[in-house]
Amino acid sequence: MEEKRHILSLLVENEFGSLSRIAGLFSARGYNIHCLNVAPTNDESISRMTLVTFCNEQKIQKLMRLLEKLVDVVNVKDLTGETHIEREMLLMKIKCNKKQRNELKRLTDIFRARIIDVSDTTYTIELTGVAEKILAFINSLGNIKIIEMVRSGTLGISRGAESLQSKG
């Protein structure tokens, strides 16, 4: 069966050990975590996680049932099956001397990225978009030296009125 990219959204109790419980499930059952994002929500007792994993249809169904079974997981949804919006943020520090500045400015404009910090020798750039756009930007840098970069991992939300509820 064909492996596909799945983007899972989870609402989890904001409690001691819940992240480790979820990460532990992935390693114990042999699933990879391609990227993972966790942060608080408007309800301070709940965190939202977005997680990307690659697996086939049968395995994803088993994974969803295992995640639902965890006592800390309030709700879980595979966004892949419906229309949804994905975004990822990139912060990147690159080497940039005076001569390269114009070229870099043009590049960031094309990708609608922003230069958010400058030093004598560096630029720090912020870019938001889908994963492909982030990758395309990184690839377009050519010889420009990346000093460091950090990605938020994919974030996802359903389109329209659909939402992930914490069914109190």
Next chain:
Amino acid sequence: MKLSGSEIIIECLKKEGVEYIFGYPGGAVLHIYDALFANKKIKHILVRHEQGATHAADGYARACGKPGIVLVTSGPGITNCVTGLATAHMDSIPMIVISGQVSRAYVGSDAFQEADATGITRPVTKHNFLVDTRESIPEVFKKAFMIATTGRPGPVLIDVPKDLTDPKIKIPFEYPKKIKLRSYKPIKSDNKNKITEAAKLICDASKPMIYTGGGVILGKAHNQLKTLVKKLKFPITNTLMGLGGYPGSDENFLGMLGMHGTYEANMAMHECDVLLAIGARFDDRVTGDTTKFCPSAKIIHIDVDPSSISKIIEVDLSLVGQTSKVLNDLNKAIDLKKKNIKVNKIKKWWNQINKWRQKKCLNYKKSNKIIKPQLVIEKLYELTKGDAYITSDVGQHQMWAAQYYKFDKPNRWINSGGLGTMGFGLPAAMGVQFAHPKSSVICITGEASILMCIQELSTCLQYRLPLKIVNLNNRYMGMVRQWQEFFYEGRYAMSYMDALPDFAKLASSFGHEGITIEKPDDLEPMMKSALSKKDKLVFIDVITDQAENVYPMIQSGKGHHEMHLSPTGSDTELA
């Protein structure tokens, strides 16, 4: 009412109706032990090793259905519980382990006897808690009991830092009557139309088979199961964990299935056209090669745990819910379709099954020189009239017990099926005896397994537990030897049990009676006399045939129809 954290813990346990705690004291739980000392209701059983406490609590839970309670100290106290937690977790047994933790101010500092209890036990518990405030103790206990006992049951750990149990700090106590856990949905069922569909499939079957596991016992569904089987007159088999879920001496019962299952049960699995699986999880010891599993059957699976559905074997229809409730609904739905049952076809199916039965796959070569292990179990069954609580360890003796003792009632057969934990039998039997003080409790063990928790003989004396221990002493880790004989050309690496103690003397040094039986003629009278001693523990060391193997056997990678029925070699018989 103002209480200290320790007193609150004891009160919570009382509110939950706890009778026994199996435990072992240490620095981090001394405040709790002090509060326990003052209480009159709950009895504390002092084991000799924390592993023993977990297995005893587990045996108690398996025998009476109530959660088993364990109390241990931090560090080595809780790490000694890991095997017991994993054993209970694999077999879905309700258990609460309360462990002391170093005071909150020291957590994370590598303090004396500090261990990351919640971290270490996370993969072997259904859930666990590190209590962080005194005020939250009642809520945590309420949640822990609910999680341990509902849905698919399992062990829960509560780790309590010592400062929270300080006797000097008292706070108001109230035990919550109800608790809501929005993230916990123990039972999700959506069976409305599926019940009718299942009933139709079942009644249309020509070669039906019912396969049930521990879920029938845990879900207390044995009566509903009996109604179903008697109504349909279908053949039924049990897994190792499911024995006793259906009466073992009934004519519809084909015996256990799987690696050491009967010929008739495994063949019926292979040939059936509709398989009804109830509270069973398609373990690899049951299915054999999954690509050859029930090749022509439509499979219906009833289970309380949605994540069990299609985990190993893709099923055609699933009914998620408490086994007893689903079977009730199914029984009603079948009543409406009963006229569809293909009586003639079922008769033909039984003719076929009875032919398989003719093989008498559990027959073994008798001997008047050497005691055959199978005979010991047969005699035990006769002498106890099949009405004892039997615990076992892990190995050949466990398989022979499962094959030759017929369990007519649930909760009577208590063994570590999922994890296969040697050392389980004796402490588990202690827990069973506490649950049923008047009943006959027998631990069937092997000379290797019994040594793993032998220290509990001391606990048995302290509480005057009149257990009977039947040691099938073949001087080998028999099950290991059997595999080495079959798959390693008889290279018996480290499976010979050298330097064994004299078990009868060992038992007597612990203050019990010990006997050794060596001759087949002595077996019945000596066992009978030992079993008649109702007020003391007797260790019955039976010297058995060293070379005996467990048959039938399905080797790894083989299907149900590819059993060996007798020793490989001259009379190898492939079904």
